[in-house]
Amino acid sequence: MKYRVGIDLGGTSAKIACVTGGWKIVRETSVSTSGFPNSGDLARRISFAIKDMLGKDQAERIGIGVAGDIDPDRGVIRISPNLGWKNVPLKKLFQRHFNCPIFVENDANAAGWGVYKTQAPKNISNVIVMTLGTGVGGGIILNGRLYRGATGSAGEIGHMNIAEKGPLCNCGNRGCLETYVGGPHLIKKVRSGLGRGVKSSLQAQFRENPAEITPYLIAQAARRGDRYSQSIWEGVGHALGLAIGDLVYILNPQMIFFTGGIAQAGPLILGPLWRTLRQRAFKTPVNAVSIKVAREASHIGVLGAALL
């Protein structure tokens, strides 16, 4: 049989999956990617894993989602800080091992495409998928197609400006959306708050082992009524509300999906988000958008890559 193959290529691992025409994942595998400074070696290692997974079956097409600045036309990674790569002709490297069509795309675009294809109602054609995880990325679907822009760089919403003099971002600028929403920023903020001695049910855990303070725990504490943890998610929702206000004014989408680990806080974020969003003066585009947490966040990247 022939299958679509999806690869979600990240800084620590590459998730790989076989996907049917009916968009079902039938086989999965993964490869560790840390310690592969040579991109050709990693491409060979992943290709072997794909062939192992396929057995007697064949790849109909291969889609690869990669965190970084990607040129989807040429299939080149311009720069991927997570992989430590620059100007890697990824498509060519995989063509050494496979004869089928190969597509390379930014990972947030791939995840966005996966959510759109598998979770958006049929009559919906303008959608933004925001990946809220370690980083914050976006996939934009306009008129039913993945929108890439002039150089495949569209949807870089994690670095929208929230406050010019806000916290320092990994990108080098200040006050990007990611500094209010990204996992490591949240953890740092909470640990610093707990270290200063704020009142919180997380204090016991923090004193025992600060490394155990994760977004998952902060969400749990908030759900159990911890005011400090709730205020953290209110900050996340408010920043998202400001950014989404701009996105709604600019793109007037029908739906926005959240995916990624931070999105699992769900209602803790959505409440304050909508309070901020409703402060926008023009109601038509605000009322037109629905905002949801996407299902199956853990597989959406590799599924989206397979559907590219």
Place this chain on the structure above:
Amino acid sequence: MKYRVGIDLGGTSAKIACVTGGWKIVRETSVSTSGFPNSGDLARRISFAIKDMLGKDQAERIGIGVAGDIDPDRGVIRISPNLGWKNVPLKKLFQRHFNCPIFVENDANAAGWGVYKTQAPKNISNVIVMTLGTGVGGGIILNGRLYRGATGSAGEIGHMNIAEKGPLCNCGNRGCLETYVGGPHLIKKVRSGLGRGVKSSLQAQFRENPAEITPYLIAQAARRGDRYSQSIWEGVGHALGLAIGDLVYILNPQMIFFTGGIAQAGPLILGPLWRTLRQRAFKTPVNAVSIKVAREASHIGVLGAALL
């Protein structure tokens, strides 16, 4: 002969033009629109003016650009603060007088389309046209088509968030791009500065008649070396740089055009704008965009309407 007819319908006047298949304006007229609380009366008045202008010729199609929240599918003005109208079925009102196809569109969308069709190079398909005037609006062209979004509200870039606690905007929110760039906001800021006694070559004019302080004069003073006036345009450029940074990250356009009165300050804005824009960390989308002041700003609204 048959002509395309364009109408740029604003709060003080409606500009009307006959346009050839070669996108040339061959006849023009205008109608005062203030004091027409009844939309049917104004539509009749404009229709008579069009028939006068056409003489023995005929309208092939009529396009109308209107400031406000427009439903282009139904040809309805949802709300136009400038005209003081709500839920006006403009297309229907004009269909009483004409048999040809009639298109109603937000005025910034119409102007954007006009600039795109007449001034963008042929191979360019992703363009943002920003109207910088009394208000700040945008027309977005993606993949060679005017992008409207779910409810025709896309491109409302004048109310993007620049600073959450910034100046109060006409829309009711604070810190919108328009409060840093819109003509009345600039004038108010400069008059207040001059009133406080800042050192500026505009002081003589201000003491004689504060009402004569216009964006045109502020630009003139800046060009002649007035530091205070230059700092005003630096503020405009910086705010535009922040907003355009977001637009470039989100949409990765090939070109951005400015039109409208404020855009005529040209290099006074573009210098500081690029300084702010170049601070963005991801260079690929920033290097991919070119930013220009559009030609023939005074006719682009009515021309764009005719080409809808």
